[in-house]
Amino acid sequence: MTIFQFPKDFRWGTATASYQIEGAAQEGGRGVSIWDTFARTPGKVFNGDNGDIACDSYHRYEEDIELMKKLGINTYRFSIAWPRIIPDGDGEINREGLDFYHRFVDKLLEAGIEPFCTLYHWDLPQTLEDDGGWGNRRTVDAFVKYAEVIFKEFSGKINFWLTFNEPWCIAFLSNLLGIHAPGNRDLQTSINVAHGLLVAHGKAVQSFRRLGITGQIGIAPNVCWAEPYSKSPEDQAACDRSIALNTDWFLDPIYKGSYPQFMVDWFAEAGATVPIQEGDMEIISQPIDLLGINYYTMGLNRFNPEAGVLQSEEVDMGLTKTDIGWPIESRGLYEFMHYLQKYGNVDVYITENGACINDDLDNGKINDDRRISYYEQHLAQIHRIINDGINLKGYMAWSLMDNFEWAEGYRMRFGLIHVDYRSLVRTPKESFYWYQNVIKNNWLETRS
Numbered sequence: 001m002t003i004f005q006f007p008k009d010f011r012w013g014t015a016t017a018s019y020q021i022e023g024a025a026q027e028g029g030r031g032v033s034i035w036d037t038f039a040r041t042p043g044k045v046f047n048g049d050n051g052d053i054a055c056d057s058y059h060r061y062e063e064d065i066e067l068m069k070k071l072g073i074n075t076y077r078f079s080i081a082w083p084r085i086i087p088d089g090d091g092e093i094n095r096e097g098l099d100f101y102h103r104f105v106d107k108l109l110e111a112g113i114e115p116f117c118t119l120y121h122w123d124l125p126q127t128l129e130d131d132g133g134w135g136n137r138r139t140v141d142a143f144v145k146y147a148e149v150i151f152k153e154f155s156g157k158i159n160f161w162l163t164f165n166e167p168w169c170i171a172f173l174s175n176l177l178g179i180h181a182p183g184n185r186d187l188q189t190s191i192n193v194a195h196g197l198l199v200a201h202g203k204a205v206q207s208f209r210r211l212g213i214t215g216q217i218g219i220a221p222n223v224c225w226a227e228p229y230s231k232s233p234e235d236q237a238a239c240d241r242s243i244a245l246n247t248d249w250f251l252d253p254i255y256k257g258s259y260p261q262f263m264v265d266w267f268a269e270a271g272a273t274v275p276i277q278e279g280d281m282e283i284i285s286q287p288i289d290l291l292g293i294n295y296y297t298m299g300l301n302r303f304n305p306e307a308g309v310l311q312s313e314e315v316d317m318g319l320t321k322t323d324i325g326w327p328i329e330s331r332g333l334y335e336f337m338h339y340l341q342k343y344g345n346v347d348v349y350i351t352e353n354g355a356c357i358n359d360d361l362d363n364g365k366i367n368d369d370r371r372i373s374y375y376e377q378h379l380a381q382i383h384r385i386i387n388d389g390i391n392l393k394g395y396m397a398w399s400l401m402d403n404f405e406w407a408e409g410y411r412m413r414f415g416l417i418h419v420d421y422r423s424l425v426r427t428p429k430e431s432f433y434w435y436q437n438v439i440k441n442n443w444l445e446t447r448s
């Protein structure tokens, strides 16, 4: 048994997102999002599941906050649904939507829990997608208007802000691979989306500074750490492309004011170019205060000319996998955090980390020992990272509770709390009590 002590001001939290937990999709003046549309498109989401009810957190948020208090977290990452605030994307403001989030945030603050707010966690108003989505500057301007409404409403209540969750998913998973909403499958479209969201990010940060909003603002890329299958230059290059598309493609423009040239050249070969307008890169590279990092797994990659636009394929490493099929390898988090140092020792929060383990109720308990093992391994890496002097300031487990896992629907469960989707009864899993103990002690006690 080993004890890993964490810094006294380390933030312990959990994370969720609006479309995945709220439900009440046709209530409170909410408009239609691209995920409402995508989920209703036959074949896009497992079992035809959708977010109409989800965990019903729109109505049950007080119960959720009681469970957060019981867990002992001091930070809670959530997202605001743009379609609740400006239902048609860039028109009238919906006061009822703002009032819902005021009630929610006030309850969090009452419970002594720091709100950590994501402005955009994938639920784009459908009207804007109908008019070209993130590739249309109208959407960029609409996002800035939405962000300014939220900043002015919640300045002083919310002090931690993220503009976008997982830009790689927004751009490439959703517009090149077509696996998430809106389901496009086009390289140029995905590059246009990536650029549009980066400009929107930069403009929102400019507004944040101009309006004198309290707190810190950043963005939350997801990590795809990968190592080469062999020492061949081709396999190493395939690895580099895979990592870069999740990380450098977004963080180079933000921290360096330019895209990674080797990737720009790679896409040019494929006939796609970045639609940069005069002044864009200066806007995108506004200084930010923090980074959210979402880590789940890592890959072993090799060159394969048939393997998609990156010509990079993952090889099965024979590692234990979670129930969604992702290899469990916490070392990738450690390696990635050192890779990230090329942007400087910036303040980082792990804004998502967790395991899909589909254990169900067994005599009223959920003995999700595999999830405990996953967290134990990854928190041990977090401790190593902090010990190496990297400014890792906090950790948010994905997720507080089981919820709508996008194209997987409700079959994939990431929660510390089990949700019965018929009764909506919440049941803390054994991992909930394990994490509760880590938070109470502010140390990790490994079992081996």
Ligand SMILES: CCOCCOc1ccc(-c2cn(C[C@@H]3NC[C@@H](O)[C@H]3O)nn2)cc1
Pocket (backbone or CB within 6 Å): 017, 020, 165, 166, 173, 177, 179, 222, 294, 296, 352, 398, 404, 405, 406
């Ligand atoms: C066959 C080709 O496959 C390509 C990869 O396909 C995927 C699918 C899904 C993901 C994915 C899902 N999550 C968890 C979410 N993060 C944000 C939060 O909302 C969680 O629900 N992270 N990454 C990645 C890649």
